[in-house]
Amino acid sequence: MVRTRIAPSPTGYPHIGTIYQALFDYAFAKKYSGQFIIRIEDTDRNRFVEDAEGVIFKAFEWFGLTEDESARKGGDYGPYRQSERLDLYQKYALDLVDSGHAYYCFCTKERLEDMRKVMQSEGRIPMYDKHCRNLSKDEVSKKINDNITHVIRLKILEGRKIVVNDGIRGDIDFDSNGVDDQVLIKADGFPTYHLAVVIDDHLMKITHMLRGEEWISSSPKHVLLYEFFGWEQPLFFHTALLRNPDKSKLSKRHGHTSVKWYQEQGYLPEAILNYLGLMGWTNPDGKEIFSLGEFIKVFEMKDLRSVGPIFDLKKLDWMNGEYIRQMSDEKLYNRITNFIGEEYDKQLVKRTVPLIKERIKKLSDYIPLTEFLFKRPESYEVELSDKKDIFKKVAENLDRVGDWEADIIGESMLKTTQQLEMKNTEFFMLMRLVITGKKISPPLNESMEILGKGECLKRITSLT
């Protein structure tokens, strides 16, 4: 049975990289009829954001990455919120102390900081100096009785080779001398990520553990913990990191990391997922546009590449446009009204859909392109005050049009062009400007039909 999990921290809007990983977790679990789990890792009380959890779940819903078990849905291996599992972590940490694989540490933050400064100034790598490692049992119990704040640290054996098996990269060897005596239980009684992740993945029966590459260097600690507990490890998969254009890890400063931003830009969730699926993975049949369902059918974790791809918005834009064009008018209409809100006349919006479908890449392109239909242009991109005669003539001819339909409107204007002995391009550009205010717009005849005869004549005669 395959069981995968994504473990976001409730610190704000979800990171696009979290979705990237969740996509693989989800697809893999679904492919093998397993379960996909969302676990909330809220052990850092300093970074905790009150309503972040709800926002996270909403985001997953938006993408259609629906979980089988989670903090909101429950399941057989709960609770799925780490803050509700504190006694569990405590118990296992004490087991580790008993078996000699962990120890109490009473060092103050100040001492630790000073120690690191000294080590750094000596050009050494800052690591805990194991100061509290060899305290006697009596010393420890005395300090605990005296209520001295303490943490519990992992005791790393020296001179050992630790092998981390990664499903994407193969075996990665570490020397235990380079691994720090990691804090397992913090002074506030909360576990650190390292302890919690191992205990939870084991207890929740996770079979395939996928996470970002930035965790590789702490993996030896986790491997050791599995060994000390005598537990079988899940398979590890460390995905390549999404990058900024300068190749550094995708960050707010150089790129867009928040799911919220993508929503506000009017990217479609299915397009984002499709694009993400192209990062580090290639569809065996070469197709670049594929649905989540198709992805699930062919995805294998081992096919993931280990190179960190640069997140290229240009290609996402293209793909989003591709999805928009493939969508039915009805569906696109729903997406647009959903996106722009209530203030726009829905009947009007509906009629514009066929006009803009091939012209927008993102939902946020809609309003700038169609604004002129909802309100009269306030200015014109080109000076029109010296074209009064032309507009007078057009207005006269258009006024005679009986059935206000695109084709007939076009014919009338074509006739006017001939009467005025103007070039088509020149004439229609003037018309485009007077109607829309802009040099670039959706098809003119159709736009005029939607706008209505009265409104069109008003716009034209206002310049005569």
Next chain:
RNA sequence: GGCCCCAUCGUCUAGCGGCCUAGGACAUCUGGUUUUCAGCCAGAGAAUCUCCGGUUCGAAUCCGGAUGGGGUCACCA
């Protein structure tokens, strides 16, 4: 800096020892369709496969080293 990961067009990638004078997609440019833009169609340019050694009859593909990029070194995840 120590440790670890990675390395094919600007970007995403194909490639698993001969089919590679390196293929596709995005982007760019050109032409066509056209009442603007977009779309669509056709085409072009774009990678001495980071470099240097080695293995081999033969290497983008295997091995070693160098270089470059990235990650990580917290009582954050």
